[in-house]
Amino acid sequence: MKRVALLGMPNTGKSTFFNRLTGASAKVGNWPGITVDLLSANVLLGSGMVEIVDLPGIYNLHGFAEDERVARTFLEENPVDLLLVVTNATQLDRQLALALQLQELGQPMLLILNMIDEARRLGIKIDEQALVDDLGVPVVSVSAKHGFGMDNAQSAIIEALGKAHPARKAQLEKVFHEDDALASRLEQVFHDAVQVPLTATDRLTDRIDRVLLHPWLGLPLFFLAMLLMFEAVYTLGAPLQDGVAWVLEAIKTDAVEPAISGWNPVLQSFILDGVFDGIGTVLSFLPIIILFFLFIAIVEDSGYMSRAAFLMDAFMSRLGLDGRAFVMQLMGFGCNVPALMGTRVMRSRGLRLLTMMIIPFSLCSARLQVFVFFTTAIFSAWAAPLVLFSLYLASFLAAFLTALIYRKRLPNAEPLLLELPPYRFPTIKQMWLRGWREVAHFVREATGFILLGVILVWALTHSPFDVPPASPDTLAGQLASLFAPVFAPLGIDHLMTIALLFGFVAKEVVLGAMAVIYGAGDTDLAGIVSGRTDWVQAYSFMLFVLIYTPCLSTVAVLKQESKSWRFTGLAVGWPLLLAWMVSFTFYQGARWLGF
Amino acid sequence: MTLADLPTGQTGTIASLAGDPEIRTRIQSLGLRIGRDVAVIRRSRFGGPIQVRIGTTDLLIRPQQAAQVILA
Ligand SMILES: Nc1nc2c(ncn2[C@@H]2O[C@H](COP(=O)(O)OP(=O)(O)OP(=O)(O)O)[C@@H](O)[C@H]2O)c(=O)[nH]1
Numbered sequence: 001m002k003r004v005a006l007l008g009m010p011n012t013g014k015s016t017f018f019n020r021l022t023g024a025s026a027k028v029g030n031w032p033g034i035t036v037d038l039l040s041a042n043v044l045l046g047s048g049m050v051e052i053v054d055l056p057g058i059y060n061l062h063g064f065a066e067d068e069r070v071a072r073t074f075l076e077e078n079p080v081d082l083l084l085v086v087t088n089a090t091q092l093d094r095q096l097a098l099a100l101q102l103q104e105l106g107q108p109m110l111l112i113l114n115m116i117d118e119a120r121r122l123g124i125k126i127d128e129q130a131l132v133d134d135l136g137v138p139v140v141s142v143s144a145k146h147g148f149g150m151d152n153a154q155s156a157i158i159e160a161l162g163k164a165h166p167a168r169k170a171q172l173e174k175v176f177h178e179d180d181a182l183a184s185r186l187e188q189v190f191h192d193a194v195q196v197p198l199t200a201t202d203r204l205t206d207r208i209d210r211v212l213l214h215p216w217l218g219l220p221l222f223f224l225a226m227l228l229m230f231e232a233v234y235t236l237g238a239p240l241q242d243g244v245a246w247v248l249e250a251i252k253t254d255a256v257e258p259a260i261s262g263w264n265p266v267l268q269s270f271i272l273d274g275v276f277d278g279i280g281t282v283l284s285f286l287p288i289i290i291l292f293f294l295f296i297a298i299v300e301d302s303g304y305m306s307r308a309a310f311l312m313d314a315f316m317s318r319l320g321l322d323g324r325a326f327v328m329q330l331m332g333f334g335c336n337v338p339a340l341m342g343t344r345v346m347r348s349r350g351l352r353l354l355t356m357m358i359i360p361f362s363l364c365s366a367r368l369q370v371f372v373f374f375t376t377a378i379f380s381a382w383a384a385p386l387v388l389f390s391l392y393l394a395s396f397l398a399a400f401l402t403a404l405i406y407r408k409r410l411p412n413a414e415p416l417l418l419e420l421p422p423y424r425f426p427t428i429k430q431m432w433l434r435g436w437r438e439v440a441h442f443v444r445e446a447t448g449f450i451l452l453g454v455i456l457v458w459a460l461t462h463s464p465f466d467v468p469p470a471s472p473d474t475l476a477g478q479l480a481s482l483f484a485p486v487f488a489p490l491g492i493d494h495l496m497t498i499a500l501l502f503g504f505v506a507k508e509v510v511l512g513a514m515a516v517i518y519g520a521g522d523t524d525l526a527g528i529v530s531g532r533t534d535w536v537q538a539y540s541f542m543l544f545v546l547i548y549t550p551c552l553s554t555v556a557v558l559k560q561e562s563k564s565w566r567f568t569g570l571a572v573g574w575p576l577l578l579a580w581m582v583s584f585t586f587y588q589g590a591r592w593l594g595f
Numbered sequence: 596m597t598l599a600d601l602p603t604g605q606t607g608t609i610a611s612l613a614g615d616p617e618i619r620t621r622i623q624s625l626g627l628r629i630g631r632d633v634a635v636i637r638r639s640r641f642g643g644p645i646q647v648r649i650g651t652t653d654l655l656i657r658p659q660q661a662a663q664v665i666l667a
């Protein structure tokens with residue numbers, strides 16, 4: 001099978017193009033460094049199947065960040081039939097440099113001028129024929145986002161593949177450092193082919209930046225926007241969640257219960273109290289998850305993340321980090337795993353490890369479910385979003401404190417150089433793709449190891465079967481009393497301790513486990529929990545959930561990316577200790593104050 | 596004068612690049628090449644990064660690195 005590799009500078013739309021070409025749903029975002037690993041898909045082009053490979057962006061062939069290494073290694077180790085060099089057509093003055101460098105590899109190449117829609121809007125005129133003449137490679141203009149020119153791109157790929165060339169591996173060491181000859185060639189090609197009007201700037205972006213990057217208003221606006229987002233999660237998401245929970249409850253009482261009424265009581269309990277209540281409680285959060293990820297998709301595609309780096313860099317640099325580390329924290333709000341992978345753009349090992357140390361404190365969507373549940377059960381409707389907001393602030397504080405403590409041990413001297421792309425807005429299709437990705441992920445997890453966790457909790461809380469579920473005589477009860485000396489000073493009772501122990505696997509399991517432990521579906525669970533816990537206990541519990549290890553996948557990725565057991569041990573052990581200390585201080589302090 | 600000293604809102608022409616080769620290569624890839632005009636759009640507070648514009652590219656650069664971009 002022929003192989004085509006997508007190469008180009010970061011944030012030029014390689015993944016968007018890849019998705020268009022193959023129908024895949026690679027992650028897209030207006031931030032340089034969204035793709036940090038290889039991704040390939042097969043597609044029928046012309047008369048044969050072709051493997052298309054999406055690579056991380058590279059600025060040149062000499063970069064040594066982990067993501068750039070992925071791209072370099074791929075080129076060196078895999079024969080490629082055609083290089084698709086994707087450029088941002090509005091920035092050819094610098095983007096053609098990479099195309100010229102890649103040409104020195106002598107491999108067949110096709111130059112894609114992407115974002116042609118933006119180039120046209122800015123009044124940039126590109127003479128494709130002049131580019132073809134100067135570079136000697138075929139050139140196609142496309143807008144991968146809106147789909148213009150994709151037919152031409154396809155036929156150009158088919159044509160280029162048709163010219164028989166044995167596929168070759170690249171010999172990168174042969175390409176010399178960016179030299180004067182290349183620079184003057186670049187000037188020449190650009191001069192021949194591209195005309196940029198004098199004031200080719202995106203006025204709307206400038207106008208928005210004047211507000212969002214305002215020296216005094218910038219950060220307050222950021223936090224205000226965050227608060228509004230949580231208000232929206234409650235006002236829009238909570239009713240939807242209640243709806244799903246109500247439907248699930250109806251299915252349980254009207255369909256499942258009658259169907260299995262004659263069965264063995266242990267089996268009945270397993271199906272109803274274990275699988276159905278456990279998984280049902282987790283699934284009832286699906287609408288909130290979708291809503292939340294749509295917000296995240298808009299934020300990630302807007303280009304705001306680079307602005308957040310601008311606003312926070314001065315502060316972060318005092319913690320031994322940089323603005324990008326703050327962006328990774330924001331990415332971690334969705335899920336910590338891609339955020340950890342995203343640190344591959346950092347070249348200094350110290351900076352990278354320190355950032356990986358703080359990302360697990362980011363309040364991810366799984367923890368959000370636990371907090372939405374507890375805040376709605378315990379606090380009044382107006383207080384709940386504020387309580388949630390305070391947990392996000394606590395998540396930042398825990399991260400900053402950690403950086404402060406470890407910055408000396410993980411030193412960093414990396415300069416910050418970051419593109420500030422124009423503001424963009426995702427298309428409906430992009431949002432749909434993103435929403436779908438997250439739903440698929442969520443459902444896969446809920447039916448995979450979350451189900452396993454829930455079943456395990458059921459087994460522990462129901463054996464032996466003849467005593468009340470989760471009572472001190474059950475296996476779970478005995479396990480909980482073992483941990484009682486640790487958790488009792490935090491105000492966390494033995495039933496919630498079981499949920500915490502299983503929450504180590506994934507935070508989604510916490511609620512599933514509680515549903516099983518209390519033997520209640522989502523709708524009744526809130527009442528039971530609020531009857532048994534006061535707000536001080538609940539908040540102490542939430543602080544612990546916030547700070548201790550997010551999930552096993554995070555631990556696996558920490559190990560995979562750091563390649564160090566010692567670091568992984570530290571990145572798991574320290575948050576456990578911190579979680580305990582913070583919950584202890586809060587709980588005892590609040591009780592001492594008389595709450 | 597260096598890019599770090601260029602007042603906000605003004606434009607200068609890059610004369611040379613100092614600093615170690617690796618960073619120089621990265622700076623060049625982002626469009627800061629000798630002979631190009633560069634403008635300072637805004638500065639962040641507390642000595643944070645500077646937003647600069649070269650042609651149609653906007654960049655964030657810290658003052659330390661901006662000081663390695665020598666203007667004519
Ligand atoms: N206006 C416009 N925007 C585009 C086009 N193609 C991609 N984008 C946007 O550009 C941004 C970057 O797209 P990606 O596909 O993630 O870019 P990438 O090259 O894969 O980026 P990295 O993986 O970070 O190297 C996203 O906000 C896209 O929506 C296009 O043709 N026109």
Ligand SMILES: [Mg+2]
Nearest residue numbers: 014015034035
């Ligand atoms: Mg990509």
